[in-house]
Amino acid sequence: MHYRQSIDDALDASVGARGLARTALDRELVKARGALDQLRAWHADGSLPLLRLPARRDDLQALAGHAARFGRFRHVVVLGTGGSSLGGQALVALRDQGFGPTPGRPKLWFMDNVDPATFAELLARLPAAETGWIAISKSGTTAETLTQLFTVAAALQAKGAPLAERLIVITENRDNPLRRYAVRVGCPILDHDPLVGGRFSVLSLVGLLPAMIAGVDAVAVREGAASVLDPALAARDAGQVPAAVGAALSVGLARDRGIGTTVLMPYCDGLGYFGLWFRQLWAESLGKGGQGTTPVRAMGTVDQHSQVQLYLGGPADKMFTVLIGDTAGVGAPVSPAALGGDAALSWMGGQSLGDLLLAEADATAATLQRNGRPTRVIRFEALDERVMGALMMHFMLETIFAAHLLGVDAFDQPAVEEGKVLTRQYLAARARR
Known part of the structure; x- marks a missing residue:
């Protein structure tokens, strides 16, 4: 596996009343078994080429x-x-x-x-x-x-x-x-x-x-995707599938705790567009029949200075997924000599940009947890094709599991079609003027 998922800080034992009870998580995972069976059937007969x-x-x-x-x-x-x-x-x-x-x-x-x-x-x-x-x-x-x-x-x-x-x-x-x-x-x-x-x-x-x-x-992208898909298809139950666990967490929090927003916050510039890709995947697949949660892409560290105040001090209606790469020691360390003996900056000596990025990511996740915000952490080594492929397959599967739990079709978008029809009508009317 090219990443590690921890949901401990999204459960009530860690974050209190806004977290999901373990019994509620288990309830959703039991329901997710049907989606796992469906995935196996789709894979076997080729009806879902993905x-x-x-x-x-x-x-x-x-x-x-x-x-x-x-x-x-x-x-x-x-x-x-x-x-x-x-x-x-x-x-x-x-x-x-x-x-x-x-x-x-x-x-x-x-x-x-x-x-x-x-x-x-x-x-x-x-x-x-x-x-x-x-x-x-x-x-x-x-x-x-x-x-x-x-x-x-x-x-x-x-x-x-x-x-x-x-x-x-x-x-x-x-x-x-x-x-x-x-x-x-x-x-x-x-x-x-x-x-x-x-x-x-x-x-x-x-x-x-x-x-x-x-x-x-x-090839490496697909190998990364296979490293997530193959164990999922072979799993005995949904609780062994990280994507199913993520879906059960999200849907459970929405049902039991009124969590209507899911914030994806990568501490990695290379995952910036990944966040936008996820936003469409989640919103367009799940937002039907009054169901779904609103996906938001935030970026660490920049959104610590624009969004985190709201996340901590605003409505407690969000769950967070923090994506953290192992950047310890990456980059040239700050020379103590460059600090000019300033005691207020002594903590910087010998630290690199990678050290700072990792420390801020860990600190943000910990601060969210301490403030009772349900927080999932996904960790990986250096971002490459296999990691990207693995993350993409994880979130596609998580979306499919979540759709099953919500009782919606992950693969259509009826509300979008209405706007397309109206666009053509407006243009046709304009052409007749």
């Missing part, structure tokens, strides 16, 4: 050719939103946290919004001949992605750089507007598995093609 992805390698060989071809560009832009973008961003952050790509690799840009000012700036700055484009939409009907793509096509045509020779489209293998466009212009089309929903697609080509272009080891 569960087969960690063991697959054949598709990665095919993707490697596309990744190599796009590796010749200086820039690669991913057009897509939500699940078509967030997983890829989380994986690419393993290689690029904003300071530039790995030498010899393209810079990846994820355009997941349709603000025209941002898009105009992108098109003005990126050299057309040195930029590749990947358009991703499972349904092939996503208004944002289609509008982005047609905007790019027109801009490149005006520059004499046709889009087709520098474009890959990822969509379902059925008739849809995105696929029809790709056929019309003659660009490569990669099939999005219709049984892999966008927010669960990070281990598929949706997340892994951008990651491979950036130099991420896709």
Whole structure:
């Protein structure tokens, strides 16, 4: 296992009245057995392909050719939103946290919004001949992605750089507007598995093609995911599955203690986009029929200076998951000579940035516990592909377990569809004016 989960400080024995009783946790874990049986059935019959992805390698060989071809560009832009973008961003952050790509690799840009000012700036700055484009939409009907793509096509045509020779489209293998466009212009089309929903697609080509272009080891990501999935499928009961325990904790706290917000707080910049990926996964999968808890991404240490006052002094309606890497001794230690003999700074001598980060993470978790805030801690060694894959599989499974406990379908999003329909109606009405 590439991480360790502790829920002790989320139970009432540690944090008092706001914590979950052990009997309540056990109650939810008994209910979670049904989800564990369902996962085994899905894995056995292949009806949930997500569960087969960690063991697959054949598709990665095919993707490697596309990744190599796009590796010749200086820039690669991913057009897509939500699940078509967030997983890829989380994986690419393993290689690029904003300071530039790995030498010899393209810079990846994820355009997941349709603000025209941002898009105009992108098109003005990126050299057309040195930029590749990947358009991703499972349904092939996503208004944002289609509008982005047609905007790019027109801009490149005006520059004499046709889009087709520098474009890959990822969509379902059925008739849809995105696929029809790709056929019309003659660009490569990669099939999005219709049984892999966008927010669960990070281990598929949706997340892994951008990651491979950036130099991420896709095999290692899947190995990390398998290290979580395989023991879960082999477990005798849900209490042996960390993801099921996490789901039972969250749902139990919501039911018994009125905890309506779940805060994910990584003390690791490399998990910043992971937090945004989790936010969509949890919210869109569980927020149905009046059920669900609201996910919030906080970042340590920065949000100690913006959010923790609320977490400690505000409403006691949140549970916390603090993600902590072992950064002890990482970085150059502060030289005692640099402190100039200032006694107030004597504690800094010989300590590194990694030492400070770890101390602040531990202190925040302890402070939350001491103030009666239910707190789960997940620890890992250095963040790498296997750790990332393991964490992603953990939280996908935790979400599926939580959906079962709440009695909702983890894989649909009916409320989102209403907004999409209204958007098209508003645009059609505007066109008739």
